[in-house]
Amino acid sequence: xxxxxxxxxxxxxxxxxxxxxxxxxxxxxxxxxxxxxxxxxxxxxxxxxxxxxxxxxxxxxxxxxxxxxxxxxxxxxxxxxxxxxxxxxxxxxxxxxxxxxxxxxxxxxxxxxxxxxxxxxxxxxxxxxxxxxxxxxxxxxxxxxxxxxxxxxxxxxxxxxxxxxxxxxxxxxxxxxxxxxxxxxxxxxxxxxxxxxxxxxxxxxxxxxxxxxxxxxxxxxxxxxxxxxxxxxxxxxxxx
Ligand SMILES: [Zn+2]
Numbered sequence: 466x467x468x469x470x471x472x473x474x475x476x477x478x479x480x481x482x483x484x485x486x487x488x489x490x491x492x493x494x495x496x497x498x499x500x501x502x503x504x505x506x507x508x509x510x511x512x513x514x515x516x517x518x519x520x521x522x523x524x525x526x527x528x529x530x531x532x533x534x535x536x537x538x539x540x541x542x543x544x545x546x547x548x549x550x551x552x553x554x555x556x557x558x559x560x561x562x563x564x565x566x567x568x569x570x571x572x573x574x575x576x577x578x579x580x581x582x583x584x585x586x587x588x589x590x591x592x593x594x595x596x597x598x599x600x601x602x603x604x605x606x607x608x609x610x611x612x613x614x615x616x617x618x619x620x621x622x623x624x625x626x627x628x629x630x631x632x633x634x635x636x637x638x639x640x641x642x643x644x645x646x647x648x649x650x651x652x653x654x655x656x657x658x659x660x661x662x663x664x665x666x667x668x669x670x671x672x673x674x675x676x677x678x679x680x681x682x683x684x685x686x687x688x689x690x691x692x693x694x695x696x697x698x699x700x701x702x703x704x705x
Pocket of ligand 1 (some may be wrong): 690
């Protein structure tokens, strides 16, 4: 391999690592907001579970108060019934008491159902609170990891830029010029790629025989199709 090739490949290694780090760095805010959303969702589940439990408890209280009122009503009717003279009136009162007792019995059945619901809702709430605590712990740990990651990335970027700057001085200026343009114009691909099986490994199209010949001789050549710098990995090293 020619010196210009190995030089530009070394430079490319610096730039690709810088690019990876940049992508990683850019996704951090998204990751952070994703975690915040997860935590908010878990908090929402807790809120709903709490509301559900409170509703059941309210229903229990209102059922109990209904039962108490109906018992009162029975007592009053019983007291009144001792004073009525007409049998029909007395019978009506007894029927009323009986109907009220049936209603109380229904309410008591409902009360028992509500206790079951209360127990289940309590369990659901405990579960939701546990999930929330776990999510909170995870998010805290991940946020701390992100802080570490950020400082690691910054440190590595600084070092890479320093080393790259030092290295760039020895790269052939002509190649460097083309390389920089390609690096700018194609933010995803690699500016310098090998010819593999007679094809450019960036765009995968076959290179022309002339280009292939030039590459074999170690000349700086660009793909006829995508203009990326291509090289023959088997080209002879330069004479020292
Ligand atoms: Zn190409």
